[in-house]
Amino acid sequence: MNTQSLTIDAHEPGTPPGDLAIWFFIFAELLAFGVFFGSYAFARAHHVELFNQSQQLLNRASGAINALVLITSSYFVVRAVAAIKQGLSRQCANWLGAAIALGGVFIVIKLFEFHAKFSAGISLSTNTFYMFYLSLTIFHFMHVILGMVILAFVMAKARSGGYSIEHHTGVETGASYWHMVDLVWVILFPLVYVIR
Amino acid sequence: MQYKSQAVAKPYFIAAIGLFVGQILFGLIMGLQYVVGDFLFPAIPFNVARMVHTNLLIVWLLFGFMGAAYYMIPEESESELFSPKLALTMFWIFLVAGALTIVGYLTVPYAALAKMTFNDLWPTMGREFLEQPLITKLGIVVVALAFLFNISMTILKGRKTSISLVLLLGLWGLAVFFLFSFYNPSNLVLDKYFWWWTVHLWVEGVWELILGSLLAFVLIKVTGVDREIIEKWLYMIIAMTLITGIIGTGHHYYWIGTPEYWQWFGSVFSALEPIPFFMMTVFAFNMVNRRRREHPNKAATLWALGTGVMAFLGAGVWGFLHTLAPVNFFTHGTQITAAHGHMAFYGAYVMVVLTIISYAMPMLRGRAANSAKAQVMEMWAFWIMTVSIVFITLFLTAAGILQVWLQRVSTTPMGFMATQDQVALFYWLREITGVMFLVGLVVYIASFFVAGETKEAA
Amino acid sequence: MNKPSQPRFVRPCTLIWLALVTLTGVTYTIGDAGLGGRNVMLLVLAITLLKSQMIAGYFMGLRKTSLLWRAIMGGYLIVVGGMIAIAYLMGIN
Numbered sequence A: 001m002n003t004q005s006l007t008i009d010a011h012e013p014g015t016p017p018g019d020l021a022i023w024f025f026i027f028a029e030l031l032a033f034g035v036f037f038g039s040y041a042f043a044r045a046h047h048v049e050l051f052n053q054s055q056q057l058l059n060r061a062s063g064a065i066n067a068l069v070l071i072t073s074s075y076f077v078v079r080a081v082a083a084i085k086q087g088l089s090r091q092c093a094n095w096l097g098a099a100i101a102l103g104g105v106f107i108v109i110k111l112f113e114f115h116a117k118f119s120a121g122i123s124l125s126t127n128t129f130y131m132f133y134l135s136l137t138i139f140h141f142m143h144v145i146l147g148m149v150i151l152a153f154v155m156a157k158a159r160s161g162g163y164s165i166e167h168h169t170g171v172e173t174g175a176s177y178w179h180m181v182d183l184v185w186v187i188l189f190p191l192v193y194v195i196r
Numbered sequence B: 001m002q003y004k005s006q007a008v009a010k011p012y013f014i015a016a017i018g019l020f021v022g023q024i025l026f027g028l029i030m031g032l033q034y035v036v037g038d039f040l041f042p043a044i045p046f047n048v049a050r051m052v053h054t055n056l057l058i059v060w061l062l063f064g065f066m067g068a069a070y071y072m073i074p075e076e077s078e079s080e081l082f083s084p085k086l087a088l089t090m091f092w093i094f095l096v097a098g099a100l101t102i103v104g105y106l107t108v109p110y111a112a113l114a115k116m117t118f119n120d121l122w123p124t125m126g127r128e129f130l131e132q133p134l135i136t137k138l139g140i141v142v143v144a145l146a147f148l149f150n151i152s153m154t155i156l157k158g159r160k161t162s163i164s165l166v167l168l169l170g171l172w173g174l175a176v177f178f179l180f181s182f183y184n185p186s187n188l189v190l191d192k193y194f195w196w197w198t199v200h201l202w203v204e205g206v207w208e209l210i211l212g213s214l215l216a217f218v219l220i221k222v223t224g225v226d227r228e229i230i231e232k233w234l235y236m237i238i239a240m241t242l243i244t245g246i247i248g249t250g251h252h253y254y255w256i257g258t259p260e261y262w263q264w265f266g267s268v269f270s271a272l273e274p275i276p277f278f279m280m281t282v283f284a285f286n287m288v289n290r291r292r293r294e295h296p297n298k299a300a301t302l303w304a305l306g307t308g309v310m311a312f313l314g315a316g317v318w319g320f321l322h323t324l325a326p327v328n329f330f331t332h333g334t335q336i337t338a339a340h341g342h343m344a345f346y347g348a349y350v351m352v353v354l355t356i357i358s359y360a361m362p363m364l365r366g367r368a369a370n371s372a373k374a375q376v377m378e379m380w381a382f383w384i385m386t387v388s389i390v391f392i393t394l395f396l397t398a399a400g401i402l403q404v405w406l407q408r409v410s411t412t413p414m415g416f417m418a419t420q421d422q423v424a425l426f427y428w429l430r431e432i433t434g435v436m437f438l439v440g441l442v443v444y445i446a447s448f449f450v451a452g453e454t455k456e457a458a
Numbered sequence C: 001m002n003k004p005s006q007p008r009f010v011r012p013c014t015l016i017w018l019a020l021v022t023l024t025g026v027t028y029t030i031g032d033a034g035l036g037g038r039n040v041m042l043l044v045l046a047i048t049l050l051k052s053q054m055i056a057g058y059f060m061g062l063r064k065t066s067l068l069w070r071a072i073m074g075g076y077l078i079v080v081g082g083m084i085a086i087a088y089l090m091g092i093n
Helices: A020-046 A048-056 A062-083 A089-119 A127-160 A169-194 B005-037 B046-077 B085-108 B108-115 B132-156 B163-180 B188-223 B227-252 B261-271 B276-290 B298-321 B325-331 B334-364 B372-409 B416-422 B422-447 C012-033 C040-060 C067-092
Strands: B367-369
Touching: A020 A048, A020 A127, A020 A169, A020 B227, A020 B261, A020 C067, A048 A127, A062 A089, A062 A127, A062 A169, A062 C012, A089 A127, A089 A169, A127 A169, A127 B046, A127 B261, A169 B416, A169 C012, A169 C040, B005 B085, B005 B334, B005 B422, B046 B085, B046 B132, B046 B163, B046 B188, B046 B334, B085 B108, B085 B132, B132 B163, B163 B227, B188 B227, B188 B276, B188 B298, B188 B334, B227 B261, B227 B276, B261 B325, B276 B298, B276 C040, B298 B334, B298 B367, B298 B372, B325 B372, B334 B367, B334 B372, B372 B416, B372 B422, B416 B422, C012 C040, C040 C067
Parallel strands: none
Antiparallel strands: none
16 A cells, blocks of 8 residues: 655654654553562562572573673664665665564573573472563563564565655654663663672 | 444343343342341342342443444444344343343242253353353353354445454454353362453453443544544553453452462552553543534533543552552452442443443434433433442442451451441441432433434434 | 765764663673672662663654653653662662
8 A cells, every 4th residue: 555645754843753652652561561670679679688599590691692682683773764764775674684683582592591490490480589580581572572573564564665765654663662672671681680 | 323224223222221220229229238138038138139230230231332333333334234133133032031040040049040051061150240040151152143243244344444343352352251151160269260261351351442442433423533543542542451451360360379470460460450541531531622523412422531530430540459469468359349340340331331322322313412401411310320439439448448457457357247337337328329329320211201402313 | 866875873873882782791790790789789770771861862762852752761760760779778678
């Protein structure tokens, strides 16, 4: 369906990039994670020793690598938006593809991490720390997958020339969501893996 | 009304209101039994009155949803209903089956009813709200499937809109989750776990989709605001509903023997469940504020705005008050629960059905809106019923706070019955307010029979 | 045909990316060294909030939005950070 009109995608000055609706979701998601983070922090206050001890058994390196992976994929998404603002559809799609690939790396590293924990007999019921660690990271994991799906749709449309200099709100919308996914991990990693 | 087949909605709406009256009468019986324990005993014991009250509520709301769908879908799809005959046949089957079930509750001892209705073959009776005999439950499935078939075929052959698709999703969800009422594990923990897959995922899940779509439909009609804007709001509202409500089911899994992590998941996610209701309120007021026309049906607009507010207060705020696990530990199964339940059901579902009836009934009777006189009476009914519910809720909340204090928190806790004696005053006040509510309902019904000048339907 | 030149936000974002990587390394090192306690927590939290602001401001483009949007995001980060700090301090006692 060709809805390319003669005017540029209306974008009210002072509002964030992409569809306003996604920003509503972004803040709703941030709120949900925020409540989760707060719950973790206050639960920890009542079980400091337990949390400190259990935290030692986490794979901090994989958590840090995953942070780098997401930060870099976010950077790639920024480059993708820059590309489409120059009308370079193919490049935009390629940058998005690279971002998605890094998302895949995150997924794989995370799966190894989960596998290691589950094999060691750790589950949601092991103790309060692990309950939080598993639910927070699994909840985030699902958002990474959703983000990858969104970026895949945007990439497909970019590849087929569906975006242009004047009309690329979809790219900015998908990009914004992905940055949120990155932002959540940037807070989650130090909170769960480092602060003691 | 634009399509002839929309007329099948009328009997559904009439039946809904009729059953609503029955529901309130039995509510009043119970309210009195709270303080005069022998009232109508042994003819109508408390537990029987309760089954009648709750089952009538659900059934009349179902009639309301079906009527709403039969009215809305042809108009949204721009195509006549697939089979008006099927719709009318199902109406009578549902009504008669429902009536027989209620008669069964009232005239036959429950255990005997179970035996008579082949409960031994496949036990589904004995659970709150799902007391219906097996054959009634099967009948409900048949009626629901026929209804869904009718509606789905209509949408399939016509225009697909966000409103009709969200409504369809909500209604199919309603049917699917009702199937869990047939699953009755003997393990008590599992029994309770899956019971909520019908009850919670109905009222804090798929029913909210139905609520959103009905509200959006009426708002488009009375405000004339761009469909695209209203549909975008609808999508965001239902997304928030599902995001918060699905794992939010966990707020029923705190104390029934499930793993402890549910106390965390349930608290975190259900704490966010008020958000979609808040959005609905903002949505309704916003749309009315930026309306493009002055629709003659002021009553319907009032109901729509009221639904947003009361749903947010009853379901959102009162729900939040007792949703966090540390609070719920003390308030579980007290009058706090009853307070929330009444305002939530009234604010969200009773009011949205009355909203769609308020909008659609005049159209079904050949006019855009009722006469000024009739509308004023209807609006009086709105205020009397709504204010009554607010006070019922406040009195039950007071009773609940006192009950929690005396029975659980105090250093010398009292037993249940002794506590009930102490809160009896609030029960009397609730009963009086309940009578006020009935007065409002009577005024509401009277408003349908007020004559006067009406505007021609567009 | 003359394509527009690279948007002006690319160069700053590249620098931001470098800063983010560096700060992540710092956080990891602190964790690896097993450091803890109030001051370390405050340091890690400060770094985290700085990183978050950078992502929100530069990657998400909030720098160019009106005060309202920046206030919402900033407020969110302060509240979350504050909660974490307060809870941590509660745990020390």
